[in-house]
Amino acid sequence: MELSFEVMLGGWIATGLTLFILSFLYEDNPLFKLAEHLYVGVSLGYTIVKTYDTVVMTLILRPILEKGEWSLLVPVVIGTLMLTRYVPKAAWLSRYAFAFIVGVGAGLAIPRTISSFILKQIEDTVRPLLTLVPGEGVTFTYSLLNPASNLNGIIILIGVVSVLFYFFFSVEHSGPGKMVARAGIVFLMISFGAAFGYTVMARMSLLIGRLTDLIEFSDASYGRPTLWLSLLTIGTLIWLSRRSGAHPPER
Amino acid sequence: MTFAERMLRIDRRIIFLVIGLCTLFPLLFPVGLPIRISSEVRGVFDYIDNLPEGSVFLLSLDFDPASKPELYPQAIAILRHAFHKNVRVIAMTLWVSGTGLADSIVSQTAKEAGKENGKDYVFLGWSPGGSAVILNMGQDLYTAFPADYGGKATKGMPVLAGVQNLRDVTYAVSLGAGNPGVEAWYVFGKDKYKFELGGGCTGVMAPGLYPLLRSGQINGLIGGLRGAAEYETLIGQKGKAVAGMDAQSATHLAIIVLVAICNVFYFTMRRQQRRQERMGS
Numbered sequence: 001m002e003l004s005f006e007v008m009l010g011g012w013i014a015t016g017l018t019l020f021i022l023s024f025l026y027e028d029n030p031l032f033k034l035a036e037h038l039y040v041g042v043s044l045g046y047t048i049v050k051t052y053d054t055v056v057m058t059l060i061l062r063p064i065l066e067k068g069e070w071s072l073l074v075p076v077v078i079g080t081l082m083l084t085r086y087v088p089k090a091a092w093l094s095r096y097a098f099a100f101i102v103g104v105g106a107g108l109a110i111p112r113t114i115s116s117f118i119l120k121q122i123e124d125t126v127r128p129l130l131t132l133v134p135g136e137g138v139t140f141t142y143s144l145l146n147p148a149s150n151l152n153g154i155i156i157l158i159g160v161v162s163v164l165f166y167f168f169f170s171v172e173h174s175g176p177g178k179m180v181a182r183a184g185i186v187f188l189m190i191s192f193g194a195a196f197g198y199t200v201m202a203r204m205s206l207l208i209g210r211l212t213d214l215i216e217f218s219d220a221s222y223g224r225p226t227l228w229l230s231l232l233t234i235g236t237l238i239w240l241s242r243r244s245g246a247h248p249p250e251r
Numbered sequence: 252m253t254f255a256e257r258m259l260r261i262d263r264r265i266i267f268l269v270i271g272l273c274t275l276f277p278l279l280f281p282v283g284l285p286i287r288i289s290s291e292v293r294g295v296f297d298y299i300d301n302l303p304e305g306s307v308f309l310l311s312l313d314f315d316p317a318s319k320p321e322l323y324p325q326a327i328a329i330l331r332h333a334f335h336k337n338v339r340v341i342a343m344t345l346w347v348s349g350t351g352l353a354d355s356i357v358s359q360t361a362k363e364a365g366k367e368n369g370k371d372y373v374f375l376g377w378s379p380g381g382s383a384v385i386l387n388m389g390q391d392l393y394t395a396f397p398a399d400y401g402g403k404a405t406k407g408m409p410v411l412a413g414v415q416n417l418r419d420v421t422y423a424v425s426l427g428a429g430n431p432g433v434e435a436w437y438v439f440g441k442d443k444y445k446f447e448l449g450g451g452c453t454g455v456m457a458p459g460l461y462p463l464l465r466s467g468q469i470n471g472l473i474g475g476l477r478g479a480a481e482y483e484t485l486i487g488q489k490g491k492a493v494a495g496m497d498a499q500s501a502t503h504l505a506i507i508v509l510v511a512i513c514n515v516f517y518f519t520m521r522r523q524q525r526r527q528e529r530m531g532s
Contacts, residue, residue: 025267043315043348050347055379058398097318108386116438116468145389147465190333198475202321202454204502207274208495209320215278229295 003221015217015225018210019233029240031233125160127153147174253523255516266509273505277369277497282473284500287295291464292481295449296424299332306421307414308338309446312356317350318453322426324449324479324492326356329424332486334364339348339410340372341420343396345384345431350377354400368401370409376400381431385439389417426451426473433460451478454491483509 003011020035058077063069082098084090095221129150133139141149165177166184218226252260293380302308310329310520333340334460340361344353357374366372375396378384387395392414394408405411412421423446425436433450441448447470452460465467473482479492 026264046351047347050350050377051379054347054377059379060400063397108383112438112442116442117432120442120466120468121462124462166274180499191458195455198454198457200506201477201499201503202271202475204274204499205454205495207270208278208476208498211271211274211278211498212320212491212495218271 008222011217011222012225012229014213016229018214019226019229022210023233026237027241029237031236089147125156127156129153129157158183163187253520255519255523258516259513259520260479260480269509270505273501274360274498278494279346281494282497284357284497286480286484286496288481289478291472291474292478292485293330294464295329295424295473296471296482296485297411298447298449298467298470299329299336299338302336302338302421303332306335306338307341307419309332309417309420309423311423311425312342312344312349312353312425313425313432314344314352314453315346318354318428319352320495321453321475321479322428322451323356324476324490325426325473325482326484327360327490328482328486328488328492329451329473330357330360331364331428331488332368332482334360334371335486337371338421340366340367340370341375341410341414343375344377345381345435346428347377347379350400362433369399369403373405373410374400375405378426382439385417385431386443387508387517389440389444392416417446420444420446422447422449424449424451427456428453429456432456433469433472434463437463438521440469452487 005074018037020031021039023029024032060072064072078097078100081093084093103231106184127148130138130140131150140151142151143149144151145150162180164184166173166188168183171177216222218224266361299308310326310333312322312326324412330340330342342353342357345450354374356377357372358368361368361372366419368374371462376399378387378395380387384395392411396405398404417423417440423440424435425433425448427433427436427450433452433456435449436448436450440446448468449471450460450463450469451473452475454477457472457474457478460472460474473479476492476495480496483490483493
């Protein structure tokens, strides 16, 4: 299949930048710096252009000029007040803009966050340790794989209480208290382990993603950029390491 | 220097090489290890599978190219499933840096499924405000997005017929790589406007979202590349995620072996040091 010039060029750029970034695993080098600076510059430039196009053009100028929605000038003025930070004599005006943002933000976020992350989670933590099934009487379910089982309810209860006790520093952790605090540490360690395991999985996924693309771009239809740019990267690393060997850094 | 000491001071680049090779070989020569479907991924799949034809499905692609390897396969699999079920798809993003990627995902999948822009699906693009956009959409979708990504007016689009705000959405899924993402969609969306919500996220975020899953705040969770592979298996269209699972298993095995070996060397060295101390005293 014949690929367009843009697709091929994209393949070469993606391959080159991937290899340049991966070259950091060997040692810090100018190729890595080039790719790093390009990443920062391109992502910032993209964000600025998209924000300008969406906010200034689509959401402000067009509605005002085409539909006469002059009320939009109110948020525009409040937003513009923020820029007065750069004029020392008028900087006090920016406080009105910040006060508006902080007030609205806190007003919107606080009740919703309390409802979602505190009340709902407490509601879920306080679960019956035994279940009353009509016709069967009081039952106890043991399945560890079922999050709603009574056994998991007990584990969560012990976990929540022991971890909360571990972070309760007004009482000395000795005697039975020490045992509860130790149990809290165990629960915390299990939680950190699970989080770290997922983090490793995520990082490996990123590596798999890059290697999958490198394999795809090693195809002849792209002109084998993976092969040529790998040679270029390795060659540059060898040249750089020889050059730094010939001129050892001053101590 | 003993063997254990030498091994513990091994050049880290050798470990990078081992991990790199463990990733590369299974990608070049796949084994096809079985993939078990978890209940959290099935939660999202079942809900979409049971949506009646013409229902309104909202997909928020809240990520940028940095999370592409994990969330791109999830987005592709979910969109393929939704288009197959003939539901009306409203796609959008809360991340400005992910707008181009989200657009390419939606248009590519729609083209594959033979769907028409504006009639079967719409990509709304990005709107400023982060979580506030969700609240804005909850009041009036057309104020938050007066035009779609291509600049066409959203009012009057056949795909949005009968949709005024988030209360008219049957099911929403946020594929989030951070904030705003799944949590924001729950806090400012589902909790207030009462639609069903599912989530997809990067592996790093998954442990933090499990409490929402258990409490029923979200009805399913697709976690990382593994979750994407499970979804691809469920829809019967194996893609990039399934292809990466062998490599994922191989690297995990390599890391477990390295951790075990390092521990053996560490304890061997400690025992030798203690023995030397005893002999010295």
